[in-house]
Amino acid sequence: MKFNLTHRPRRIRKNSLIRSLFEESCLKLDHLVYPVFISDCTNVPEKIESMPEIFRWPANKIVSKIHEWKDLGLNSFALFPHIDQSKKCQLGKEALNPESLIYKICKEIKSSISDIVLIGDLALDPYTTHGHDGILGSKGQIDNDSTVDVLSRMSILAAEAGYDFVAPSDMMDGRIYAIRSRLDDHNFTETGIISYSAKFSSAYYGPFREAIGSSQCKPIDKSSYQLNPRNFREAKRELELDFEEGADILMVKPAEPYLDIINYASNNFNLPISAYQVSGEYSRLWASHLNGWLDLDSCALESLYSIKRAGADIIFTYFAERIASKI
Numbered sequence: 001m002k003f004n005l006t007h008r009p010r011r012i013r014k015n016s017l018i019r020s021l022f023e024e025s026c027l028k029l030d031h032l033v034y035p036v037f038i039s040d041c042t043n044v045p046e047k048i049e050s051m052p053e054i055f056r057w058p059a060n061k062i063v064s065k066i067h068e069w070k071d072l073g074l075n076s077f078a079l080f081p082h083i084d085q086s087k088k089c090q091l092g093k094e095a096l097n098p099e100s101l102i103y104k105i106c107k108e109i110k111s112s113i114s115d116i117v118l119i120g121d122l123a124l125d126p127y128t129t130h131g132h133d134g135i136l137g138s139k140g141q142i143d144n145d146s147t148v149d150v151l152s153r154m155s156i157l158a159a160e161a162g163y164d165f166v167a168p169s170d171m172m173d174g175r176i177y178a179i180r181s182r183l184d185d186h187n188f189t190e191t192g193i194i195s196y197s198a199k200f201s202s203a204y205y206g207p208f209r210e211a212i213g214s215s216q217c218k219p220i221d222k223s224s225y226q227l228n229p230r231n232f233r234e235a236k237r238e239l240e241l242d243f244e245e246g247a248d249i250l251m252v253k254p255a256e257p258y259l260d261i262i263n264y265a266s267n268n269f270n271l272p273i274s275a276y277q278v279s280g281e282y283s284r285l286w287a288s289h290l291n292g293w294l295d296l297d298s299c300a301l302e303s304l305y306s307i308k309r310a311g312a313d314i315i316f317t318y319f320a321e322r323i324a325s326k327i
């Protein structure tokens with residue numbers, strides 16, 4: 001039986017070589033950023049219950065670990081601190097201590113490994129007792145402008161420590177302009193800004209909050225600064241503002257639940273677009289895998305391909321190490 005078909009799209013799916021020939025999105029290790037947790041509370045790698053295969057790394061082990069990751073082909077890392085509870089306070093003052101873990105560790109890594117890209121997250125939540133990304137005002141509200149002032153001071157410490165990029169993950173108004181101006185005033189014109197521009201108030205951040213130890217004070221409601229998951233127009237406005245304020249890279253976060261926003265960003269701004277496949281996106285696949293319900297590596301790759309297809313240039317992903325040998 002033969003139909004007289006004008007179109008037979010299956011011709012370009014006939015065998016694996018032909019399928020590869022017509023592949024439209026590609027994933028390269030060069031385009032992945034591996035988020036790494038560094039802890040000053042431990043001397044051994046510490047498991048994170050809700051994130052299998054991800055650890056909090058002690059300062060004394062991280063340099064050799066990064067050498068191993070580099071041997072796998074990973075070159076870019078975003079560092080997040082997990083600090084001792086005794087160093088936390090209402091104002092997150094440890095964030096402005098030049099001797100703080102996250103600045104010290106950057107110097108140490110950079111002095112031992114030169115061909116590496118380090119991204120320093122700028123936010124107060126690892127440092128505050130309440131777990132918010134900002135300074136609390138007298139009525140318990142997040143004070144925008146004093147938070148922005150602290151973030152821009154942090155950016156100088158991060159630049160001095162050697163970070164290639166600072167990544168403000170807080171969603172305060174006006175912080176990109178403030179950070180860019182302060183960096184330029186201090187002659188850090190080469191330090192770039194990866195802005196968490198469209199960061200949604202998401203339930204998928206749960207495991208990360210366990211990882212950095214900010215979840216003792218849960219539940220934390222960040223919806224007065226992070227975006228409402230129902231809102232597209234508001235996300236567009238945030239992307240536009242960060243573009244105008246001088247961000248070098250615009251980020252959308254989380255990634256897979258927000259492919260429409262990633263696609264919009266990539267079609268509308270002449271800047272590299274980054275997507276952050278967050279902790280909950282990682283853990284949900286792991287949980288299904290541990291139940292025998294889904295194949296972990298195939299699902300991880302499918303998720304990453306969909307984020308690429310939507311238009312992300314770079315992807316922050318906790319799967320980076322695991323899938324390094326598979327792409």
Ligand code: PBG
Nearest residue numbers: 123125169204205208278279280
């Ligand atoms: C906060 C911050 C968060 C993440 C990165 N930076 C969590 C939050 O906003 O509470 C989430 C990353 C993840 O879930 O993997 N500064």
